[in-house]
Amino acid sequence: MTLWQLFQKLRPFVRPYRTLVIATLVLTLIGSLTAQVNALTLQYAVDSINHLIKAGQGLAQGWHILITISAVLLVKEVVNAVVQFGQKFYGERLRIMVSQDLAQNIIEKFLTYRLTFFTEDDNQAGKLQTRIDRGIGSLTRLVQIFFIDILPLFTSAIVALGLMFYANVWVGTVALCIVPVYFWLTYIQAQKLGGWRRKLRQGREQKSQGILSIINSITVIKSFNRENIEADKQLGLQKDLTQNQMQTRQTSFLFDGLKTFIEQIGVVLIIILTAYFVLTRQMSIGMIMYHVLLFNNVSAPIRQLHRIYDEINDAMIYSESFFTILEADHEIEPTGQQKPAIAGQFELKQVDFHYPNGHHALKDISMTIRPNKITALVGLSGAGKTTLISLLDKFYLADSGSILLDGVDLKDMDTAYLRDHIGLVLQKNHIFQGTIEENIRYGKMNASMAEIVEAAQQASIHEQIMTLEKGYASDALLLSGGQQQRIAIARMFLKNPPIIFLDEPTASLDAIATEQIKHSLDQIKQGRTVVIISHSLSQIIDADYTYVMKEGRIVEHGEHHALYKNSQVYKEIFNAMAKSLNIEKIARTLNPDEDLTA
Ligand SMILES: Nc1ncnc2c1ncn2[C@@H]1O[C@H](COP(=O)(O)OP(=O)(O)OP(=O)(O)O)[C@@H](O)[C@H]1O
Numbered sequence: 246m247t248l249w250q251l252f253q254k255l256r257p258f259v260r261p262y263r264t265l266v267i268a269t270l271v272l273t274l275i276g277s278l279t280a281q282v283n284a285l286t287l288q289y290a291v292d293s294i295n296h297l298i299k300a301g302q303g304l305a306q307g308w309h310i311l312i313t314i315s316a317v318l319l320v321k322e323v324v325n326a327v328v329q330f331g332q333k334f335y336g337e338r339l340r341i342m343v344s345q346d347l348a349q350n351i352i353e354k355f356l357t358y359r360l361t362f363f364t365e366d367d368n369q370a371g372k373l374q375t376r377i378d379r380g381i382g383s384l385t386r387l388v389q390i391f392f393i394d395i396l397p398l399f400t401s402a403i404v405a406l407g408l409m410f411y412a413n414v415w416v417g418t419v420a421l422c423i424v425p426v427y428f429w430l431t432y433i434q435a436q437k438l439g440g441w442r443r444k445l446r447q448g449r450e451q452k453s454q455g456i457l458s459i460i461n462s463i464t465v466i467k468s469f470n471r472e473n474i475e476a477d478k479q480l481g482l483q484k485d486l487t488q489n490q491m492q493t494r495q496t497s498f499l500f501d502g503l504k505t506f507i508e509q510i511g512v513v514l515i516i517i518l519t520a521y522f523v524l525t526r527q528m529s530i531g532m533i534m535y536h537v538l539l540f541n542n543v544s545a546p547i548r549q550l551h552r553i554y555d556e557i558n559d560a561m562i563y564s565e566s567f568f569t570i571l572e573a574d575h576e577i578e579p580t581g582q583q584k585p586a587i588a589g590q591f592e593l594k595q596v597d598f599h600y601p602n603g604h605h606a607l608k609d610i611s612m613t614i615r616p617n618k619i620t621a622l623v624g625l626s627g628a629g630k631t632t633l634i635s636l637l638d639k640f641y642l643a644d645s646g647s648i649l650l651d652g653v654d655l656k657d658m659d660t661a662y663l664r665d666h667i668g669l670v671l672q673k674n675h676i677f678q679g680t681i682e683e684n685i686r687y688g689k690m691n692a693s694m695a696e697i698v699e700a701a702q703q704a705s706i707h708e709q710i711m712t713l714e715k716g717y718a719s720d721a722l723l724l725s726g727g728q729q730q731r732i733a734i735a736r737m738f739l740k741n742p743p744i745i746f747l748d749e750p751t752a753s754l755d756a757i758a759t760e761q762i763k764h765s766l767d768q769i770k771q772g773r774t775v776v777i778i779s780h781s782l783s784q785i786i787d788a789d790y791t792y793v794m795k796e797g798r799i800v801e802h803g804e805h806h807a808l809y810k811n812s813q814v815y816k817e818i819f820n821a822m823a824k825s826l827n828i829e830k831i832a833r834t835l836n837p838d839e840d841l842t843a
Contacts, residue, residue: 269396281542288531292530383563383564384567402542413519416522419511423507423511433500515537516536581658585651595610597610597643610798619770621792631778638669668746681701692739697735727754
């Protein structure tokens with residue numbers, strides 16, 4: 246991306262703050278004029294005093310000069326203070342507002358993206374966050390650099406150069422000739438530093454990632470006694486970082502020295518040239534100070550050039566990936582228009598699905614999920630059960646074949662409408678940062694407290710919530726895994742949808758909680774379309790109809806008894822589940838007197 250393209254992309258974000266931009270520009274112009282006042286005043290002071298001395302006059306006649314200088318400098322300082330404050334304040338305000346809009350825009354945008362976007366390798370949680378953070382950081386820095394650094398400094402430099410040319414073409418030309426040398430040195434410096442600075446940043450990121458990883462894996466590290474290995478890993482990173490820092494500093498100091506040298510040569514040349522004009526009576530002596538101070542204003546922005554160059558380069562790199570995310574319109578979740586009355590009958594016809602990484606997860610799936618019935622999906626790990634539910638919820642679209650809900654193709658159905666009618670409880674707990682109340686309310690944003698309590702009671706978690714000091718205002722993330730799962734179930738009770746997908750809803754619960762929830766789930770299953778994935782015998786037996794999946798295909802289906810009698814895979818899985826439960830021993834424990842072999 247070129248700088249011009251970058252500015253074009255930033256324009257819509259800056260446009261709403263036109264007044265701020267204009268105010269900053271006006272102040273910048275005033276600032277660049279006041280920046281030249283010192284040079285003018287000093288020239289006036291030197292020439293006037295020189296004139297007095299030549300005329301044999303003293304302090305008595307010079308008072309007015311001192312008063313004029315003091316008044317001019319005082320007014321200039323006051324104006325300058327106001328201008329600088331306004332300029333920094335408006336510039337900073339602009340930066341903050343643009344940063345806020347960029348952040349909000351990208352969040353609003355990627356919330357509309359389909360699930361495949363989030364499962365792409367480049368968009369994993371940490372990576373996506375870093376790309377967004379860095380993008381916003383560098384883009385707002387660019388706005389800041391432009392309005393707070395570049396614009397005032399360069400305007401002042403151009404005005405100073407103009408004044409030098411106006412005073413004398415030769416002096417102006419000397420000042421102008423120094424600029425390309427400076428530019429060239431800065432360019433080389435930025436080139437050399439660019440790579441190292443990037444490595445430095447990467448090193449710092451790796452270091453903080455490393456610390457994070459240690460904190461996250463502290464239990465494993467300690468249980469394996471691997472503290473020394475982890476410390477050594479960090480030492481390696483630290484050494485690279487230190488070496489990089491030293492190299493960066495070395496180069497910086499070298500070039501800073503070179504640039505100061507060139508700048509001083511410029512100053513000396515200007516003094517010599519102006520002195521020549523003074524001695525040949527073409528200029529007054531005050532012009533020496535005048536030119537030196539103006540030249541200082543010319544070289545000031547160039548001194549910062551390598552930093553600015555570097556930051557612009559960074560901004561271009563990071564903002565590229567930021568805008569890739571922001572402009573990924575092809576990732577926007579597709580939606581149809583239809584909003585039919587939902588009875589809850591799914592019809593799948595020859596559905597095929599590949600994940601974005603190419604994994605063929607569903608193959609030629611044809612099945613019917615009936616309303617008011619419980620349909621179980623059974624299969625070994627990785628068979629494709631969760632994937633199938635994801636397609637029913639339109640998280641992914643089938644590659645081929647069709648999925649109909651009450652006769653309407655899911656592709657033609659309004660996606661938000663569809664999801665309003667589906668309740669999803671997954672095997673992983675989905676608890677947001679916040680209170681228990683907020684977490685349950687997620688199922689129905691305008692629910693009353695009474696409804697929330699009722700939902701919690703249905704999910705058998707109310708009593709436990711009441712034992713907490715803060716009750717429903719307690720931090721939901723502090724609950725145990727089982728309790729969190731029941732909060733998720735309460736959320737679904739509150740949503741009260743006609744279709745329910747349960748993906749191992751009791752997998753993380755203890756036996757008693759499972760039993761309590763089983764009762765609640767039995768209640769909510771009434772009169773709805775329920776699809777349940779479970780490795781629990783009792784839940785599978787309860788299903789009205791069962792589909793058995795293997796390696797992405799439906800291999801068997803039927804009602805429990807018939808299926809068990811006539812199937813292979815189902816029988817195998819069912820027997821294995823029963824065996825793992827050690828049913829014989831359990832039965833003997835429960836009925837010690839019964840002859841189990843009879
Ligand atoms: N986001 C993904 N990208 C690529 N492959 C995936 C993704 N999610 C799942 N898979 C793969 O698709 C296959 C089916 O996974 P799925 O989660 O549907 O299985 P499952 O039957 O629900 O298993 P389990 O009982 O362990 O939850 C697996 O081989 C899995 O590795």
